[in-house]
Each structure stands twice: as C-alpha cells, then as structure tokens.
C-alpha cells in the first residue's frame with residue numbers, strides 16, 4: 001500500500017500528522033463573485049502553513065479540483081519549500097462549479113478523464129492525484145450533473161483503487177451518498193464523507209459511521225457555520241460510540257480572510273486550538289494519534305482490499 005503525493009509515491013506509514021481536507025491554491029471567485037475566495041497568494045499561504053508545520057503537521061490532502069482553480073505546479077512548489085507532503089485531487093466539485101465544457105458529460109466521460117489524470121498526470125504535468133475529490137452534492141439534493149459526476153468518480157475509484165472524498169453541502173446528503181456507494185459496490189473503506197461537522201444531526205452521522213466509511217470533521221474553526229464547542233460535543237459522542245478508527249480532522253480554509261495574517265483561524269487551527277481542547281476533555285493520546293495520523297494513513301492509502309461491514 002502507498003500514498004500518492006505531488007512529489008511521488010510514499011509508503012503509507014510515512015504520511016504523519018495529516019489535515020484531511022484543505023485548499024492551498026484555489027479560486028472560486030468566478031462563481032462566488034467575491035475576491036476573498038481567490039486564495040492564490042503563495043507567500044501568504046506559505047507563511048500561514050508554516051504554523052501548521054511547526055506544530056508537527058506533515059501532510060495535507062488538497063481537495064481543489066478542476067473548476068476550483070486547481071494548479072498542481074503550485075502545490076509542488078509549496079511541498080518543496082516547506083517539506084510538506086501534499087496529496088492532489090482529480091475530479092470536479094459540484095453545481096455550479098463544474099467547468100462549462102464538462103456540463104454535458106456523461107458518467108463514462110467523467111470516469112475516463114479521471115482515470116487518465118490518475119494514470120498519466122494532471123494537465124500535461126507528471127503530477128498524479130492521490131485522491132478523487134472533493135466530489136459534491138448540493139443542499140439536500142443531487143443535481144443531475146452531480147449524479148453523473150458521482151457515478152464517474154465511483155467508476156474511477158473502482159478501476160484505480162484511489163480513495164474517494166466527498167463534499168456535502170452543510171452536511172446534507174451524507175446518507176444518500178453512502179447508499180449510492182453501497183448500491184454501486186464501492187468498498188466504504190475507500191470513501192471519506194466530508195463536512196460532517198456541519199451536520200447537526202448526530203444520529204445521522206452515527207448512522208453513516210455504522211455503515212463503515214471514514215467521516216471527516218473538516219471545517220473546524222469555521223465558527224460562522226457552527227461553534228467548535230458544538231463540534232467537540234458531537235465528536236465526543238462519536239468516540240463514545242466506538243468510532244475512533246473512522247474519524248478525520250481538518251479545517252477547509254477557502255478564503256484569504258481565513259489566514260491568520262488576515263485575522264482568520266489559520267491552517268494550524270486544529271493542532272493549535274482543537275486538539276488541546278480534546279485533551280482537556282480527557283481524550284487519550286492514542287485516540288488523538290488515530291484522528292491525526294493513523295486514520296488518514298488508512299483512508300488515503302491506495303490499493304486497500306475492500307471490506308464491507
């Protein structure tokens with residue numbers, strides 16, 4: 001088993017402390033009509049990321065894909081200058097951020113394109129993606145194009161054994177995503193369901209966990225959506241229910257104003273602020289190591305044997 005970084009393959013054990021869902025270079029401003037969503041100043045990003053590295057951060061799953069301003073050469077530059085392992089993505093996000101030329105695509109076309117990037121590299125580079133993500137559904141529904149995108153991503157994941165990481169809008173549609181993966185026969189230990197810390201229905205998240213996928217609490221520090229105190233309470237409940245081997249953490253920064261220099265939470269918010277709060281609540285080191293190291297290592301390893309629960 002191995003993990004595919006932008007600089008090549010590594011052994012899974014080499015991953016280290018990992019943020020499971022981040023963006024280091026992205027541009028959503030063409031859709032969001034807000035310049036704050038153009039996170040493209042490498043110097044600012046590098047400065048902020050240094051805090052993450054200083055607190056022991058070793059790896060970032062970078063889920064920016066086609067339509068979100070993905071530029072893997074920038075990721076290579078960041079990886080080399082900080083000695084940080086970065087895993088890049090193939091795929092598209094969700095309506096309305098799917099590039100115009102892909103709007104008429106069928107599932108087979110999405111799948112063939114993702115497989116081509118996985119086998120040959122992204123946009124004419126030799127940089128290969130290590131994850132299919134973030135593949136998204138809309139608020140409370142799958143748009144038609146998202147259904148084709150999801151089926152394409154599933155086909156590509158089955159063919160290449162890459163992990164598949166999803167976006168759920170405000171946490172909705174997690175169960176429906178899992179049901180789709182089960183119907184299509186994609187092993188759930190190859191799946192990461194995103195943004196479940198925005199799902200305020202703990203019983204739904206517990207249901208999702210019971211099916212067996214990895215579940216990402218990956219918007220930590222975005223207190224405008226939900227307080228970290230509420231995230232912490234939910235996480236403690238999931239741990240009490242025995243799901244310490246399936247949970248992942250991250251902060252999903254997407255705006256210039258999320259950087260510390262601009263008054264934001266910064267890429268180190270999980271390590272600087274959230275992990276100490278977990279410790280205060282009495283969560284053992286061994287469990288914290290699972291959340292930060294062991295679970296991402298398993299989730300993002302390529303070539304796992306499928307297992308169903």
Ligand SMILES: [Zn+2]
Pocket residue numbers: 021022023063134252
């Ligand atoms: Zn994201």
